[in-house]
Every structure is written in C-alpha cells, then in structure tokens.
Amino acid sequence: MTLETKKSVFVELGKFLSQFSENNTLQNPAVLHNETFFDAFVDLIQLSQSHNGWYTPENVYFSIQSWAEALTEENLNQWLSSYSIPIQEPKKIALILAGNIPLVGFHDFLSVLITGNTVLVKTSSNDQHLLPFLAKYIIAVQPELAQNITFVEGKLENFDAVIATGSNNTARYFEYYFKDKPSIIRKSRNSVAVLTGNETKEQLTALGEDIFRYFGLGCRNVSKLFVPKGYSFVPFFEAIFTYQDVIHYEKYANNYDYNKAVFLMSNFKLLDNGFLTLKEDQSHASPISSVFYEFYEDINDLKTRLKSENELLQCVVADETIENSVAFGQTQNPRLWNYADNTDTISFLLTI
Template sequence: MTLTETKKAFTELGKFLSQFALEANAQKENVLYNDLFYNDFIALIELSQSHNRWFTQEQVYFAVQQWANALTEENLDNWLTKYDLNSVTPKTVALILAGNIPLVGFHDFLSVIVSGHNALVKLSSNDKYLLPFLGKYLVAVEPALANRITFTEEKLENFDAVIATGSNNTARYFEYYFKDKPSIIRKNRNSVAVLTGNETKDELVALGEDIFRYFGLGCRNVSKLFVPAAYDFTAFFEAMYEYRDVIHYEKYANNYDYNKAVFLMSNFKILDNEFLTVKEDTSYASPISSIFYEYYNDINNVLQRLEAEHEQIQCVVGNSALPNAIPFGITQQPGLSDYADNVDTISFLLKI
C-alpha cells in the first residue's frame, strides 16, 4: 500500500467528517460510502454522552470538526513533506490511548498508519467507540488497511514499539513494562496562560475557550494563569461570563460544587463567579471548574520558570507580546505538526 493511497484514505475520511456539525449535519453527494456510514455516525454522536458523560454532542462535534479541517490533502502533504516515508519497514506499534477528550488518540493512530506501520490499538474505556468507527470507514475506502489496524481489549502482544498515554502514576508502570521496547510514554501535562494586564476583551473571551473547551479535561486546556502583581480580575470575570452555561452540565456542576466546598472548608481564599473558582496556587494542575493563578513582578522570570519546567507544560498561551506563545482561543485546534509533549511522533516511528 503506497503513501499516496494512505493519504487518500485519510483525505476521504476528512471529507466524510466535514458533513457533521453541531449547528446542522449536511450530507454531501461527493462523499464515499455515505449510504453505509452517514446515519450511523450521527447516531453514534448522539449516543456518545451515554458512553461517557463528559462527551456531550457539542464537545464531540467540535472534535470531529477539528479533524475534518485537518484531514485535507494540502495539510497532509505539508505535514509529511519533510519526512522520508518511502523506505519504512512495517512494524507493529502498540497504542495505549487516553480517553479524556473525544478522539484524543487519533493523531497517534494517524501517525502510525501514514508512516507505513501497523496499529495495535488498546482504547480507553472512556472513548472506545469513535475511533473504531472511523477505522471501519478507512477500511471501506481502502480495504488494504484492514490488515494494518487492530483494536484489542486483550493483553498487548507481538508488537515492536509502543506509544502510551496516561497519568504520572501509570507512566511509571509503562516505563517499566515497556522498558525493552522503543517507546513514547506520555505523562500529565498542563497548559498555562501568561497575562500582561493589557489583554482586550476579545482576547480574554478567547482565553475562556482555552479554559472551558472539553470542560477543561485536556492537557491543552489552560489550568493556570500567571498575572502581573496587583492584577484586577474584573475584566477576566466579565469575559468568562460568556461561558456561564457550562454550569448546566451536571458533571461539571457537581465538580464545581465539590471543589468549591473543599476550598472553603480548607479556608482557602478564592474568587468565584458561580461557575468557576479562581485560586492562588503554585501548582499547574487545577481541578475541574477551577483555575489557579500566580502573581509575577517580572515576566522574564515567568518565562525562565516555564522553560525550566517545560516537561510539565503542554502549551503556553499569551498575546503577541509573549515570545512563541500560542494565541488565545486555539489551544484545542492543533495542527498536524503540533506534537504532544513536543515529541516528533513521525521521526520516532521512522527510527524503530
């Protein structure tokens, strides 16, 4: 199977996914196998929240739209052009996927297949329906992929390398268990925003997208703010008001009530707007429905700290005044070259 054929299969998948949106699904005539998959995919999206209460239709549709936008011929070509994929000896790569947000493991799956290897996939119980469905679509488009994609619930066996994603605790297990295999082991990471106090309302509203998308469950979600000394949170809270409806989701509301109660019983000083608590804390990882912050006097000290602690950081968000920062509002819209933990997955796969 050639790289051109593989890219065509994923391009067709992108066209298929482009039909689905929260506002309205719109079936297109030039999409392959709609008769087999279109209505079933709508049904799967509608059922997603029964499989995982965090996977509301809004969140699943958002994830689907991001992959529809990414899987174009131009994007795939621009991503892969710097790699030599013509002399790969096919290996079997085990994928242990997370399930914190919809289709969170799709990039690893895509990377394995386009690099010419075979994917042996162990899904998270929290997200075990969406990717297999997309796998079936790919096989319908390109039947040769049937021998290169395997989903299993059994113990992983007969593989040559592994990409595993989990918590810091499970990462220690992975590192020991897979010590004799080439591997990428991903641990907990968090994203931060560095504010200067000069942000516009639009920028702060966009920051809310980075905070609330997927209810804050992703490693690319902002969970920590660095703010200048004596920062006035008024404008921040005014911007966050755009996301007030998040409190109507039961699981989010339960977390808000619980974490707020814990903070108050512990006599922690918090700021609160009835759907988000803001707490001064040195940690990067804040609980759901809360965001931590720290004051700074010199922004250069913040940048130096983030560089020193880069293994704990997934994204740094800020305005154009902050070197190399991701603009507000797009942390959950990574490109194909935006690798998790800044580890080039394709380069790894070419060396196994």
C-alpha cells in the same frame, strides 16, 4: 501502499467528517460510503454522552470538525513534506490511548498508519466507540488497510514499539513494563496562560475557550493563569461570562460544588463567579471547574521559569511576549505538526 494512497484515504476521511457539525449536519452526495456510514455516525455522536458523560454532542462535534479541518491534502502535504517515508516491512506499534477528550488518540493512530506501519490499539474504557468507527470508514475507503489495524481488548502482545498515554502514576508503570521496547510514554501535562493586563475583551473571551472546551479535561486546557502584581480579575470574569452555561452540565456542576466546598473548608481564599473558581496556587494542575493563578513581577523572570518547566507544560497561551506561545482561543486547534509533549511521533516511528 504508497504514501500518496495513504494520504488520499485520510483526505476522504476529512471530507466525511466535514459533514458533521452541531448546527448544520448535512450529507454531501460526493462523499464516499455515506450510504453505510452517515446515519450510523449521527447516531453514534448522539449516543456518545451515554457512553461517557463528559462527551456531550457539542464537544464531540467540536473534535470532529477539528479533524475535518486538519485532514486536508494541503495540511497532510505540509506536515509530511519534511520527512522521507520509505516503503518497507511494517512494524507493529501498540497504542495505549487516553479517553479524557473525544478522539484524543487519533493523531497517534494517523501517524502509525501514514508511516506504513501496523497499529494495535487499546482504547480507553472512556472512549471505545469513535475511533473504531473511523477505522471502519477508512477500511471501507481502502480495504487493504484492514491488515494494518487491530483493536485489542486484552493484553497487548507481539509488537515492536509502543506509544502510551496516561497519568504520571501510570507512566511509571508503562516505563517499567515497556522498558525493553522503543517507546513514547506521555505523562500528565498542563497548559497555562500569561496575562499582562492589556488583553482585549475579545482575547479574554477566547481564553475562556481554552479553559472550558471539553470541560477543562484536556492537557491543552488552560488550568493556570500568570498575572501581573495587582491584576484585576474583573475584566476576565466579565469576558468569560458567555461560558456560564457550563454549570448546567451535571458532571461539571458536581465538580464545581465539590471542589469549591473543599477549598472553602480548607479556608482558602477564592474568587468565584458562580461557575468557575480562581485560587492562588503555585501548582499548574487545577481541578475541574477551577483555575489556579499566580502573580508575577518581572516578565523576564517568568519567561525563564516557563522554560525551566517546559516538560510540565503542553501549551503557553499569551500574546507575542512569550516565545512559541499559542494565541488566545487556539489551544484546542493544534495543527498536524504540533506534537503532544513536543515529541515528534513521525521521527520516532521512522527510527524503529
């Protein structure tokens, strides 16, 4: 199968996904195989929260729309233009996927197939339905891909390389278990934001999207703020008030109550607006419903520190004061060429 054929399959998937949004799900008669898949996908989206309490329809629709926007002919061409992808005997690539946010492993799935390889997928118990459904759709578009896609429930066997995502603890297990295989082992990372005090209300409101999207469960969610000495959090709290409804989700509210109680019993000083706590802490990894913050005095010293901690960070949100930073509100909208952990998956797959 040629690269152009494979790209066309994912363009069709993008067209299929573009029909589904929280406020305007509308069937497009020009989309392939709607008679089989459209209503079934609507049902699956609505059932997702019963499979995983964090997968609210709002967040599932957001993920779907993000992929619909990514899977265009223009984006696929731009992404793949810098690679030479030969037609050769496919390698078997095992994927061990996370399940913290909807379709979190789709980029790895796409990368394996677009390079002409075979994928063996072990889904997370928290996300067992969305990706297999999309796999069925692309097989309907191009039946030849059926031989390149296998979902595995038991032990992964007979593969040439592995891409595994997990916590720092599971990463150590993966590194040992797969020590004899080419691998990408992804560990826990966090995202931070650097504020100067000159941000507009619009920027701070957009920062709320980086914090609250997916309830803060993703590695691209901002879990730590760096603020200048003497920074007033009043504008920040005013700007993010629009996200107050997050507290009405039971699982989030339970985490808010629990983590706040733990902090208070430990006599930590907190800033609190009724749905988010801010705690001064040097760590990057804050619990759900809380964001850590740390004061800085010299922006250049902070830049040096962030460079030294690069392997711990997924995104740095800032204005143009920080090199390679992500704009406010954009952490959950990565492009196809924005690789997790800055590890080029396509280059890895081409060297196996």
